[in-house]
Amino acid sequence: MAFNIPETGQERVVVVGAGFAGLKLARSLVKSKYQIVLIDRNNYHQFQPLFYQVAMAGLEPSSISFPLRKIFQRANNVSIRYAEIERIDLIEKRVYADLGYLNFDKLVICTGATTNFFGNKVLEDLTYPMKSIGEALDIRNAILTDYERALSIRDFDERQELIDIVVVGGGATGVEVAGALAEMKKYILPKDYRELPYGEVDIYLIHAGAELLPGMSAQASANSLKYLQELGVQVILQKRVQRFDGDFVYTDDGNKIRCGKVIWAAGIVCPVISGVSDELLGRGKRLKVNRQLQLINYPDIFAIGDAAIVLDDPDYPDGHPQVAQTAIQMAKVLGRNLKTNSKSNWKIFTYRDLGSMATIGRNRAVVDLPSLRLRGFIAWVVWLVVHLYSLLGVRNKVIVFLNWVWNYFTYDQSLRLIIRPRKTRRPEDT
Ligand SMILES: Cc1cc2nc3c(=O)[nH]c(=O)nc-3n(C[C@H](O)[C@H](O)[C@H](O)COP(=O)(O)OP(=O)(O)OC[C@H]3O[C@@H](n4cnc5c(N)ncnc54)[C@H](O)[C@@H]3O)c2cc1C
The missing domain is CATH 3.50.50.100 (FAD/NAD(P)-binding domain)
Known part of the structure; x- marks a missing residue:
């Protein structure tokens, strides 16, 4: 059975995964000539850099996630489907999920990475x-x-x-x-x-x-x-x-x-979707792509973000770092290319390292910028500002900011709730 997606006569781009890469790409293609189908196994985008604050009861999950349907409320050329892609037929150009199958003209795989237990x-x-x-x-x-x-x-x-x-x-x-x-x-x-x-x-x-x-x-x-x-x-x-x-x-x-x-x-390691053969996989099971982010031998299939490894960038022979900036920058290049009519004008992906950072409790962080290294309180403030700026949605930014301010002055947080269902009425949903 096929997914119920309207046939609009437009070229159909199926984007699998609404993380940093898939979301940025889909947003860049709003009002384009394409019909976009954005598929994710969650009905929200999640901001992974702040997961640890949810785990430590410092933030509520809703303040670092954003419902996909809200983002695309006014995007008439974007359909969203809540589904997990289980198989891809690269030749027939079809993806399969529990909802059925869906044909595509172009496919962009942005399924990210998962935890690596090294087979244990x-x-x-x-x-x-x-x-x-x-x-x-x-x-x-x-x-x-x-x-x-x-x-x-x-x-x-x-x-x-x-x-x-x-x-x-x-x-x-x-x-x-x-x-x-x-x-x-x-x-x-x-x-x-x-x-x-x-x-x-x-x-x-x-x-x-x-x-x-x-x-x-x-x-x-x-x-x-x-x-x-x-x-x-x-x-x-x-x-x-x-x-x-x-x-x-x-x-x-x-x-x-x-x-x-x-x-x-x-x-981390990339999850392999059935239908993708071993020769398409590089280090960490990332999908091998060229610098225009096309899967090798499949010019209408692309991979971006953590899921992709660019083969021919001499500056990054082992692949680009699997971080949010790589995913966002890849999505920008691919979005621009797909909107460019002539393939001969397509740009190649060149990674721009904007720096990296980590925070260690209150008032302490380390920040490496391309031309500057910071530590301690200044680095911590930079960390706060960058993360707040990167969060999706004004509401989320305000809530996270207020949480941080409250936490900073009171040394306390009122989110330490143990919430889990005693039983589920629909076991098939677990
Ligand atoms: C705890 C943690 C902290 C991090 N901190 C930082 C940081 O401080 N700075 C930084 O730059 N990076 C950080 N990262 C890395 C960063 O989050 C990733 O590099 C980034 O999310 C990659 O974006 P992506 O779009 O490729 O994948 P993701 O953001 O992982 O998105 C993948 C999406 O695909 C969906 N998906 C996967 N498989 C399927 C399927 N089969 N069918 C349908 N949907 C599917 C998932 O639900 C998800 O929405 C952190 C990661 C983690 C886990």
Whole structure:
């Protein structure tokens, strides 16, 4: 059965994924000559850089997500479908989902990346990833539930298992989560959980590399380590997590840490949609594209954002960084090209590095700009401004700003709710 999409006679561009790349592209094609069908398995766009604040109960999920239908309310050439694409027929030019199939003239794959557990099924089942708002909420619920349960536990070891947290991966996500957890321990636990010996709470950050924040400057790595240690985080470098059994985390130097909760931020990999053969996949299972972002051998199929790896950019032989700026810049180039009538005028994608940053609790951040390195309070202000500016929607910007101001002055937040359904009436929706 085919998707119910109006036949308008326009050339149809199907965009799969409404993250930074897909959303930017679809918006750039509003009022163009194309019929755009934007498909996502969520009915909202999510702002991943602030997931960790949802996980730490600092922000509500709704303040960092935005309903797709609202964005395109007045875009007559854009249809939105809430569906997960399960298969692509590259030859017949069709995508398949539970809704049925949909023919396309052009397809843009912007499905992003997912958490990499490096094939370890046990880690996948037992640890907490943070690649969606749902997963961030799951972490929030787990942390709060464990603190609640720990209040009734007399045995020290059993209590440790509930209150200690191991974060794996010293990239921006791991560093930001560890910093936020340390602040939670310092400012929230003594107030909310007065009977809990919060001095017993240990936050560990385990990183396989020698320096935190790979990809950033040596100063940024050193400063982030210093800030985390000042906050009391136990940073363990050059160790790999080999095993986790739900009670202990085992590292490759033979040590083990008693802990029941592991947040896994150790890497990403692209999910492969059925119908895409292995020879189209590059490093990290990213789709191989040329500099005009066309999938190799398929000129009407494109991939952008985290899902794509540009093969012939000598400045980035291993692919461009999988960050929001890459996704946005790719979408801009592709949008411009698709609106240009003659293919001979198509531009090639050239990445412009606008810098990177990470925050470690309040008042501390590290920022690497192309010609400037910042740290401490100034870097933290820059981090706040950039993230606020990048958020979609005036309402979201205002709510996040007010939350941050409230949090900054009161050292407190009133979002620490454990919300999960007791049962679902429609099990097929879970
Ligand atoms: C916790 C975290 C923090 C981050 N912090 C930063 C940061 O500070 N700065 C920065 O630049 N980058 C950051 N990133 C990376 C940044 O978010 C990504 O590089 C960016 O989101 C990539 O955009 P994208 O559009 O390619 O993919 P995404 O934004 O991941 O979007 C992919 C979309 O595709 C949809 N989708 C996937 N598969 C299917 C399917 N089969 N069918 C239908 N829909 C599908 C998903 O629902 C999603 O909406 C962070 C990422 C994470 C997880």
